[in-house]
Amino acid sequence: MEKAEARSLVERCLPRFKDAGLSAPDGITDVKVRAIATLWAGMGSVYDLAVSSKNGLQNVVAKRVQLPKWCDSIGDQRKKDSYDVEAAFYQKGHAERLISAGCMVPFPLHVEHSRGEGVTICMTKVEGRASHPRGAEAFVSWLARLHATYWGRRADEACGPDAGGLQLQGCYWHLDTRPDEHRKMPSSGWMGRLKLAARAIDLRLKADPLQSVCHGDAKGANILYASGEGGEAMPLVYDFQYCGKAAVTKDLAYFFNVEAHPSEAEEERLLRLYHSELTKLLGAQGDAPPELAALKTSLELALCDWRRFSEIGLGGWGDDARHRVQKVLDRLDGGRALPNEEAYIDAMQREYPASRNSRLRSLTPPTQREAERVAATNDDADGSSDSEVLELVETVRNRATTWSHEAHKSIMDKLGIQLHEGADVSPPRATFQVRRGSAMV
Structure with missing residues (x-):
């Protein structure tokens, strides 16, 4: 980033300085630019802008995202979507909402989009240490405040491009966005069993009553620690x-x-601390808190979900948790692989019901069954009318974040639709180019 461009960017941030607790510069005399990080896949950089004026030195952080001309892979599309989400986080009031709830995050100063080519996000600079002796306790309390703020229906209101702009499915490893890593899992041993159980675990977590907005990448590289007046983290x-x-x-x-990396006893202590904090916060806002037992069950399933991705996608990054994963699998399958994914869904429903009356969604979605009905009963030579096909294809497109690649293709096969070579039917943004007879849909 050139100095003149940086200065212009700082000037566009000035109207928000007072709200952010910064002093309005009395005549900017210089702006020094320093790159402090490179974004994944070379999609931009993060800059520290040191603003000098007559009344001192202040810093602004600018995250500049430069997208490739085509985001045609699942990975590139996932990253593009993630930057749109981060822009929404700072642009649609989420940062201020969390600060008001006692969760310290950067204060937004300016967000601008570059005609579909990228986005620039300017924020206050947070300064602290990479660790603190009591950092783990402080961070689980921070998570409790985040989760209480968006508990239940509030999460639905905050997520999606037509709502608050956050991810419809939080966390970068969820199954619908990681089909390649899932496909590469071994088909034998405990990982083969986890591969078959992955869809059941995913569905159970989606149905879990403990829904909120998650940070989605809660690791040390994204956390700094300051010390309060009493030395607390x-x-x-x-x-x-x-x-x-x-x-x-x-x-x-x-x-x-x-x-x-807690010991078993330390994890128990941290989980009880989180539960205690969450219970107080939810009670204060009129929400029923979850039981500790429900939290523990959900944690074991969430750990299985994370290790499903980490074992292949990140070379096993994190503590070895196979004994805990295998304990869940043993409860589902008795130590031997079940025949298919549907069998694991049935076992999950039996062993880990989300609630007394709930049922996990079948792998055969309602629209797929409707597609089968249309294809079987319509009197048209093609098997269904163009209007019905258009409606079904649009439904598939809208649900692309929750259906697997195979489910998308199965629906099209049932309708007798031929997909063009190279047509993208992969989540999270499936687009369909299909031909029925001589008509394009």
Whole structure:
């Protein structure tokens, strides 16, 4: 970033300085630019802008995202979506909402989009240490405040491009966005069993009553610690690209497994601390808190979900948790692989019901069954009318974040639709180019 460009950017931040607790510069005399981080896949950089004026030196952080011309892979699309989400986090009031709730995050100063080519997010600079002797306790309390703030229906209101802009599915490892890693899992041994159980675990976590907005990447690289007046740890948290709706235990399982590395006794203590904090916060806002037993069950399933991705996608990053994963699998299958994914869904429903009257969604979605009905009963030579096909394809497109690649293709096969070579039917943003006879849909 050139100095003149940086100065212009700082000037566009000035109207928010007072709200952020910064002093309005009395005549900017210089802006020094220093790159402090490079974004994944070379999609931009993070800059420290040191603003000099007659009344001193202040710092602004600018995250500049530069997207490739085409985001045609699942990975590139996931990253693009994540930057849109982070822009929404700072642009749509989420940062201020968390600060008001006692969760310290950067204060937004300016967000601008570059005609679909990227986004620039300017925020206050958070300063602290990478660790603190009581950092784990402080951070699980921070998570409790985050989760209480968006508990239940509040998460739905905060997520999606037509709502609050956060991820419809929080956390970067959820199954729908990681089909390649799932496909690469071995088909034998405990990982083969986990591969078959992955869809059941995913569905159970989606149905979990403990839903809120999760941070989605709660590791040490995204946390700094300041010290309060009494020496207590104060987490300063950033990087909200994968912030969105999920079972709250996904944040906990990830943080414990890759960052805190607690002993069994220490994890129990931290989980009880989190539960105590969450219970107080939910009670104060009129929400019924979860039982500790429900939190523990959800945590074990969330750990299985994380290790499903980590074992392949990140080379096993994090503590070895296979004994805990195998304990869950043993309860589902008795120590021997079940025949298929549907069998694991049935076992999950039996052994880990989300609630007394709930049932996990079948792998055969309602729209797929409707597609089968249309294809079987319509009198048209093609098997169904163009209007019905258009409606079904649109439904598939809208649900692309929750259906697997195979489910998308299965629906099209049932309708007798031929997919063009190269057509993208992969979540999270499936687009369909299909031909029925001589008509394009």
